[in-house]
Amino acid sequence: MSKEVRISTAALLAVAGLSGEAIATEKQQVLYGSSSQPSFVGPDDKFTGDVSVQMAFPGQDDVPYSGAYVTFEPGARTAWHDHPAGQHMIVTKGTAITATRDGQVIEFHEGEAVWCPEDVDHWHGATPNSSMTHFVVTASKGDENVRWKEKVTDEQYHAALAATQHHHSHAHYDAISERYQHLTLVAAFAASDDLGSLKVAINQALDHGTTINELKEALVHLYPYGGFPKSLNALGTLMSVVDTRKAEGKTDAVGDEPNELPEDSLTLGTEVQTELVGQPVAGPLFDFAPVANTFLQKHLFGDVFARGILNNQDREMLTVAILASMSGTDPQLRSHINMAMNTGITQQELSVLADYLGHTTTRTVGQRIADAIEATSK
Structure with missing residues (x-):
């Protein structure tokens, strides 16, 4: 659980080697605890498929941008939309796909980010077979940070997917x-x-x-x-x-x-383990905790592998x-x-x-x- 703690200003200054004159601000850092901000399910008129949003931090008057984690289940995507002041999207899990009206299609992965400039119609979402989470940092202009438009059709979604396929040669998967x-x-x-x-x-x-x-x-x-x-x-x-x-x-x-469980799973499991490893298994770890290897031999390589x-x-x-x-x-x-x-x-x-x-x-x-x-x- 996150918590805020305080130490004296004098102690901080001593560690930093500064005097009291070095601090001339009353501004304070603000902690937003995990899940302390609103979360919601993506509404049907703005998303296709199952989408969940967890806000990470809100926008402020003098800092006009907010952050949120958005999770898309397989095949889910946004409707067409644009951002008056742009948006960064950073994938934290899985693979994302985004496309614009003029035909630009980008597939991006964990740790990769995409910047969508202001006033560019686009959509983004998951691939058909796996879920995706991205962290979005969305700026505001005036009171607006997004303008929603019509939903993305299945044909548009699959056309964007097809456009990425030339990057992948699946033949060698055979x-x-x-x-x-x-x-x-x-x-x-x-x-x-x-x-x-x-x-x-x-x-x-x-x-x-x-x-x-x-x-x-x-x-x-x-x-x-x-x-x-x-x-x-x-x-x-x-x-x-x-x-x-x-x-x-x-x-x-x-x-x-x-199969039924073997009567002597320890003997069978020891044989299977030895065959898989290529030699009898021993070493300092199992000298230190021999029962761990007994469990491996009797239950994993015996009972489970024998099924x-x-x-x-x-x-x-x-x-x-x-x-x-x-x-x-x-x-x-x-x-x-x-x-x-x-x-x-x-x-x-x-x-x-x-x-x-x-x-x-x-x-x-x-x-x-x-x-x-x-x-x-x-």
């Missing part, structure tokens, strides 16, 4: 199977808690023949690496999608059922996608790059996976896989 593309995308969105994008990815996977039980198993596989909350939320999303599709009259393949439906190669591809979609997992990601190659996955396939997830989720995910490949190849 180096990994369509099944892997769908499963890893589902796992990546689930690991990053992007449930809106996960719903889209699940529908696409089912439309292309991925079975319900393959998707279930991919999301069960998430829990040893990402935790129960991520796994349970993702499984709930899958259940909701399956129920909706059934109500719409769609028939999706259920697929094979999982079937997905083989060891499938599971390592999923693990790479999951770990790359979470922060603070670089050592584990490097280890699983090696384990994936020990199952027969090639470095080229992993590089293609990096490109694929970097384009379909966020550039950060792809870059983390690429960096892990480079680190393990040295």
Whole structure:
């Protein structure tokens, strides 16, 4: 929780090596706590799809600009509009697209910013398959900071998307199977808690023949690496999608059922771990906390890997996608790059996976896989 604290002026001056004469202002800094400003859902007459706005700071009389986080679910976008004094847009998550009346189309990503000058008709939003959040700094002129116009049609939206496609060559994605593309995308969105994008990815996977039980198993596989909350939320999303599709009259393949849990999961898991790593696993960390390796061997590589439906190669591809979609997992990601190659996955396939997830989720995910490949190849 944010809080304001005060220390004496004398103490501040002593630290800064200044005298009292150096301060000649009564102005004070102002803290705007997280979520202290208004939030609202984007109204239907100004947005297409699901959009949420969280104001970060308000405009002031002598500082005529405000800031807000705006989150667009897959396929969502603004109506046409302009800003009398312009606007900066900085992507904080995902990929954004913006287009102007004169045909300029820009696709921009996490950490990239776009300046829209004053009086330029434009729209901006998410791509069809994943959500996007950007931080906007909007200036005002007089009492106006935006002038709304008609909604963007589906034809205009898809024409802008088509204009960006020449920047992406998707042919080389065929180096990994369509099944892997769908499963890893589902796992990546689930690991990053992007449930809106996960719903889209699940529908696409089912439309292309991925079975319900393959998707279930991919999301069960998430829990040893990402935790129960991520796994349970993702499984709930899958259940909701399956129920909706059934109500719409769609028939999706259920697929094979999982195996029963092994009677001696510790022995089996130790064998699987040794095979994946290429040698028995030991080291200072497991000397310090040996039960951690026991849990890995007995439960992860024993119980979870023994469930079937997905083989060891499938599971390592999923693990790479999951770990790359979470922060603070670089050592584990490097280890699983090696384990994936020990199952027969090639470095080229992993590089293609990096490109694929970097384009379909966020550039950060792809870059983390690429960096892990480079680190393990040295």
